[in-house]
Structures are given as structure tokens and as C-alpha cells.
Amino acid sequence: MEKRGTPFGWQSWGVMSDKNSYDVDVAVSEYFKETLKPNGFCNSQGINVMSIDAWDGMNSEQRTRFSEVVKKNGQVPGSYVTPFCLWWNEDMLYRKICEGSQYTGYECVIKVNGKPAKLDGAYCLDPTHPGTKEFISREVQNKKKEGFEYLKVDFTSNGMVQADSYYNKDVTTAVEAYNEGFSHFISEVDKGEPMFIALSIAPIFPYQYGNSRRIACDTWGKIGQSEYSLNAVSGGWWTNEFYQYNDPDHLVMVGNDAEKETEGENRARITNGAVSGMVLVSDNYSLEDKSGRGDAKLSRERAQKILMNKDVNEMADFGRSARPVYGYREYNDKGDGAENCFVLDTEKYLYVSVVNYKDNQIAGKVALERLGLSPSSFSSVKELWSGADVKVGKDGLSYDVPGKDAKIYRFLKK
Numbered sequence: 001m002e003k004r005g006t007p008f009g010w011q012s013w014g015v016m017s018d019k020n021s022y023d024v025d026v027a028v029s030e031y032f033k034e035t036l037k038p039n040g041f042c043n044s045q046g047i048n049v050m051s052i053d054a055w056d057g058m059n060s061e062q063r064t065r066f067s068e069v070v071k072k073n074g075q076v077p078g079s080y081v082t083p084f085c086l087w088w089n090e091d092m093l094y095r096k097i098c099e100g101s102q103y104t105g106y107e108c109v110i111k112v113n114g115k116p117a118k119l120d121g122a123y124c125l126d127p128t129h130p131g132t133k134e135f136i137s138r139e140v141q142n143k144k145k146e147g148f149e150y151l152k153v154d155f156t157s158n159g160m161v162q163a164d165s166y167y168n169k170d171v172t173t174a175v176e177a178y179n180e181g182f183s184h185f186i187s188e189v190d191k192g193e194p195m196f197i198a199l200s201i202a203p204i205f206p207y208q209y210g211n212s213r214r215i216a217c218d219t220w221g222k223i224g225q226s227e228y229s230l231n232a233v234s235g236g237w238w239t240n241e242f243y244q245y246n247d248p249d250h251l252v253m254v255g256n257d258a259e260k261e262t263e264g265e266n267r268a269r270i271t272n273g274a275v276s277g278m279v280l281v282s283d284n285y286s287l288e289d290k291s292g293r294g295d296a297k298l299s300r301e302r303a304q305k306i307l308m309n310k311d312v313n314e315m316a317d318f319g320r321s322a323r324p325v326y327g328y329r330e331y332n333d334k335g336d337g338a339e340n341c342f343v344l345d346t347e348k349y350l351y352v353s354v355v356n357y358k359d360n361q362i363a364g365k366v367a368l369e370r371l372g373l374s375p376s377s378f379s380s381v382k383e384l385w386s387g388a389d390v391k392v393g394k395d396g397l398s399y400d401v402p403g404k405d406a407k408i409y410r411f412l413k414k
Contacts, residue, residue, distance in 0.1 A: 004045055004047050004196075005043035005044055005045045005047060005317070006044075006245065006277065006278060006279075006316065006317050006319035007043070007150075007196070007198075007212065007245060007247075007278050007279070007280060008042050008043045008047070008048055008049065008280070008313070008316070008317070009032065009042075009047075009048035009049030009050055009051065009076070009078075009279075010028055010032065010048070010049070010050055010051065010282065010283075010285075011049075011051040011053060011078070011280045011281075012024075012025065012028075012051065012052045012053045012056065012282070013053035013054065013250060013282065014220055014249075014250030014251075014252045014255070014283070015220075015250075015254075015255055015256060015282050015283050015284045015293050015294040016053075016284055016291070016293050017055075018054075018055040018057075019291040019292075019293050020052060020055065020056045020057045021056075021057040021289075021291070022057070022058050022066060023286070023289070024284065024286045024291070025052055025056075025058075025066055026066065026069050027285065027286035027288060027289070028285045028286060029066075029069055029070050029073050029075060030073070031285045031286075031300075032048050032073070032075065032285075033074065033075070035300075035303070036048070036303060036307060036308070037074075039307075039308040040308050040309075040310040040313055041303075041307045041308060041313060042313075043317050044317050047074070047075065047076060048074075048075045048076070049076045049078050049150050049196075049280060050070045050075050050076065050077055051077075051078030051079070051080075051152060051198075051280065052066070052078065052079055052080065053080050053152065054080050054082075054154070056079075056080070060142070060146060063079065063146045063147075064145075064146045067146055067147030068147060077148050077149060077150065078148060078149070078150030078151065078152065078196075078198075079143050079146070079148040079150070079152070080151070080152045080154060081139045081140065081143065081153055081154070082122065082153075082155045083125075083135075083136045083140075083153065083156070083159070083181070083185050084124060084125045084127060084132075084155065084156060084159030084181060085122035085123070085124070085154075086105050086108070086109060086122060086123040086125055087121075087122050087123075088105055088123060092105065093105045093106040093109065093123070094106055097131040097132070097134065097135050098131075098134055098135045098138050099138075100134075101131055101134045101135070103129070103130065103131030104131075105123070107131060108126055108129045108131040108132045108135070109123045109124065109125060109126065110124050110125070110126045110163035110164075110166070111163060111164050111165075112161070112162070112163060113164065114164065117161055117163070119155075119157065119158045119161055120155060120157075120158065120201070122155060122158055124163075125158070126163060126166055126167050126177065127159045127166075127177045127180055127182070128166045128167045128168035128171050128177050128180045128181065129166075129167040130167070132181065133181070133184045136181070136184055136185050136188060137184075140185065140188040140189055141188060141191075143195075144191070144192055144193070144195075148195070149195055149196065150195065150196040150198065151189070151195050151196070151198065152198045152200055153185075153197055153198065153199050153200065153202075154200040154201055155201045156178075156182075156199055156200070156201060156203070157201050157202060159177070159178045159181050159182070160175065160177070160178040160203055161174055162174040168180065175206070178206065179206055182206070182209045185209070186209055196211050196212075197211050197212075198210065198211065198212045198213075198247060199213045199214065199243075200217070200247075201214070202214070204236075204239055205242075207242040207243060210243060211243065211244045211245065212243055212244060212245035212246070212247045212278060213239065213247060214248075214249055215229065215233065215236060215239070215246050215247060215248060215249070216228055216229035216231075216248060218249065219248070219249040219250060220250060220252040220255045220282075221251075221252035221253060221254070221255045221261040221265060221266070221269055222255075222257075222261060222265060223265050223268055223357055223404040224357070225269075226265070226268045226271075226272045226355065226357070227337060227355075227357045228338075229249060229272050230272055230338040230339070230340075230342075230355060231337070231338035232246075232248075233246065233248075233275055233322065233323075233324070233338075233342065234324045234327075234338045234339040237322065237323045237324065238323075239321075240277065240320060240321035244319065245277055245278040245319055246276045246277055246278065246321045247276070247278050247280075248272050248278060250280070250281075250282035251270060251272070251273050251279060251280060251281045252269065252281070252282045252283060253266050253269070253283050253299055253303070253306065253307075254283055254298045254302060255294065256293055256294060260295070260298065262404055262405075263305060264402055264405030264406070265404050265405075266302055266306045267405055267406045268355050268356070268357075268404065268406040270306055270307070270309075270312060270316075271312070271353050271355055271408060272355070273316055274312055274313075274315045274351075274353070275321070275322040275342045275344070275353050275355075276321055276322075277316065277318065277319045277320045277321050278316070278319065279313070281303075281307065283296075283299035283302075284296050284299060285299055285300060285303070287300075309384065309385065311382070311384040311387075311408075312408060315344065315349075315351050315384070315408065315410070318344065318346055320346075321344075322342035322343055322344035322351065322353060323342065323343060324339040324342055324343075325339070325341040325342060325343050325352070325366060325371070326339060326341065326370075327339070338357070340356065340357060340362075341354050341355075341364075341366060342355075343371055345372070347413075348412070348413060349410050349411060349413065350371060350372075350373065350378070350410075350411040350413065351408055351409070351411075352366060352371065352397060352408070352409040352411070353406065353407070353408045354399050354401050354406065354408075354409075355401070355405075355406040356401040356402065356403060356404065356405050356406065357404070358403055359403045359404065360403050361400060361402050361403055362400070363398070363400040363401075364398075365395065365396045365397065365398045365399070366396050366397045366399070367396040368392075368394070368395075368397070370396075371397070371411075373411065375394050376414070377413060377414060378392075378411040378412055378413050379412050379413075379414050380411075380412045381397070381409055381411050381412070382410045382412075383407050383408065384408040384409075384410055385406070385407055385408060386407075392411075397409060
């Protein structure tokens with residue numbers, strides 16, 4: 001998967017959440033095959049990821065069938081694991097950690113001040129414990145048997161909680177334990193066909209275990225959530241030097257709130273993906289679904305207007321994080337907001353993305369020197385969402401962006 005290009009595609013959690021099902025997932029896969037891919041929403045190799053999240057509503061047989069359908073559609077099937085978490089109640093801790101193991105959950109969970117430790121609602125497993133390693137091996141090999149090639153690896157921070165002690169007595173720190181546990185995880189991943197590892201709720205360092213890392217957690221489609229995700233780009237664009245991809249999280253077009261996202265918010269959210277360098281949308285596109293999640297008809301209408309912009313998709317396909325133009329200037333007066341102007345420099349183009357987090361229109365100007373350009377270094381400028389040609393004077397790029405919206409200016413280099 002790491003050689004199949006920038007992840008474009010779909011992940012289920014953003015809108016479907018715990019109401020996901022086999023029928024929905026297959027319907028979405030078919031919609032991507034029949035409509036989105038032919039109209040340019042895919043990477044340069046024509047590939048889409050179809051990733052199902054936690055609580056997928058399927059048994060192993062259905063997951064295997066889903067993977068088969070996805071591969072038949074020329075896509076990459078994805079699934080979900082939490083290798084360092086035990087999602088059990090306290091009264092379940094004395095069960096075996098997994099079938100065939102001699103160890104109980106209680107034995108495998110770390111102790112802090114003598115008590116089993118929890119983080120984010122899950123017990124934290126000792127990454128050095130042989131029972132934990134059995135649990136990890138079983139999880140990974142089950143996903144491989146079911147045909148998955150992309151894994152969202154969630155709540156990895158649970159593996160870096162400092163314990164009173166570890167099963168491996170040579171290990172004394174949480175980072176050492178994390179390294180030992182993740183090294184075992186990767187050894188299982190490397191058996192047979194390779195898998196793409198998408199880390200989530202993960203520390204930045206150590207970084208060597210994932211292809212991508214989620215830079216924001218549970219961001220949907222509203223403009224404030226795009227700001228939250230882009231704040232991570234503002235201060236952490238450089239993590240792209242360690243991970244292949246900065247993952248901006250679920251790119252929702254039409255969510256579950258009564259007040260639906262505007263088309264401007266959609267443009268801002270997809271711009272967020274292009275600026276980060278990875279684009280997995282999360283709408284419910286299944287017209288037959290009766291779960292009450294999302295609005296498939298409206299999502300498909302928005303997809304026609306937003307997701308089929310081949311110029312924007314080409315920018316996202318570079319798979320590289322843009323950097324803030326200024327690096328110090330927040331959009332608001334309080335000094336606690338994300339930057340709203342980002343630059344991505346490629347061999348052929350230079351992209352300047354401006355995102356408006358406010359309700360009212362904004363306008364401004366970026367000096368060419370700030371972008372590393374001169375008037376003679378480019379031949380034309382195009383705004384990608386409107387398709388309009390833009391005149392740029394010697395004094396810089398003038399921009400105006402409606403409330404809760406975004407624009408992307410593409411400079412064609414000479």
C-alpha cells in the first residue's frame with residue numbers, strides 16, 4: 001500500500017459511526033467505483049481506500065466478503081485495530097486475553113500505583129507482556145486473513161503510559177515499552193503482504209511505525225473543525241518529514257447535525273485535506289441505508305460539486321503537507337487560532353491556499369517575496385475552486401474569501 005500513492009477514499013466513522021454495516025460499505029464502494037473515480041476523485045494510480053472503522057457491524061465472514069468486493073472494484077480495503085487497548089469492564093479482567101492464551105486480561109494490563117490503569121476509557125496493555133503480544137498477533141493476522149491491506153491503528157497512546165513496572169524487567173520507561181510492543185506489531189504486519197499503517201491518537205515520537213499519523217481527532221465538517229485540523233498544520237506541518245502523510249482526519253461533507261454544512265465549509269474541509277496531503281471523505285453515500293445517519297442524496301450532490309475538482313485533487317495527490325506562509329500569524333485577534341494561509345511548492349506549481357474561518361468575508365495580500373517568487377518566475381495564476389484566471393501584480397497576490405470558505409491559487413512556474 002505504501003507504494004500505491006496518496007490515500008484517497010473513504011473512512012466510515014465520520015458519519016456512520018457505530019451504525020455502520022456491510023450493505024452501507026458495499027454501496028459506498030460501488031459509488032466510488034461508478035461515480036467518483038471516473039470523475040477524478042482518486043490518486044494518480046486510480047486507487048481509492050475503503051476503510052471501515054470500529055464497531056463495523058460485521059462478522060468475520062462479512063468483512064472477508066467486503067474485502068473481496070473492494071479489491072474487485074480496484075480499491076484498497078481498510079480496517080481498524082487498537083493493539084494496546086482492552087475495551088473490557090472491570091468484571092471481565094479475569095478472562096483470558098484471547099482464545100488459547102494462558103494469560104488473563106488482568107495480568108496483561110499495566111498497573112499504576114498498584115491499580116489497573118485506564119486511558120480514554122480503555123485499559124492500557126503492557127506492550128512487553130507475552131499475553132499482549134499474543135493478542136496483537138491474533139488481531140493483525142485476523143485482519144490479514146480477512147483480506148485487509150490498510151489498518152487504522154488507534155489509541156496507540158495507551159501503549160505509552162508509564163507503569164509501576166513491566167513484564168520485561170529490563171524495560172523501565174513507557175517509551176521503551178512502546179517500542180517493544182510496536183516492534184512486535186510491525187513484525188506481524190510484515191508477514192505476508194504489506195499493509196499501510198495509519199496511526200491515530202498517537203504520539204509524534206517514536207515515528208517509525210506508521211505511514212501516516214492523524215493530526216487532529218474526530219474532526220467532521222464544520223468550519224471550526226477545519227480550523228482545529230489546520231491548527232495542527234500551522235504548528236506541526238514538519239511532521240510530514242517523519243511520516244509519509246499528515247492525516248487531517250474525517251473529511252465530512254454532510255454530517256448528522258440538523259444544521260447542514262455549507263458548500264463553502266465543504267470547500268474549506270477538502271482544502272484542509274489538500275493542504276495536509278491526504279483525502280479520506282466520510283459521508284454516508286448509500287441511498288438505501290435506513291440508519292438515519294447523514295444525508296446520502298445531499299452528499300452525492302455535494303460530491304458532484306466539490307470532490308470532482310481535478311485541479312484540487314491533483315494538489316492533494318502530491319501527498320505533502322503545505323506549510324504556513326507566515327508561521328506566526330493567527331487569523332484572529334486573540335492569538336489562539338490557526339493560520340489561514342498555506343503554501344505548497346512543487347516542481348511545476350506553487351499553491352497558495354487561503355481558508356476563512358470567520359462568518360464574514362476576508363481580504364488581504366501576500367507579497368511575492370514571502371512566497372519565494374518574483375514577477376518573472378511564473379506565467380499564470382488560477383484559482384482552483386472557481387477555475388478563474390487571476391492577475392497578480394508585482395506587489396503580490398491579492399485575495400478575498402467569503403465567510404466559511406476557501407480559495408486555492410495555483411501559480412504555474414516558468
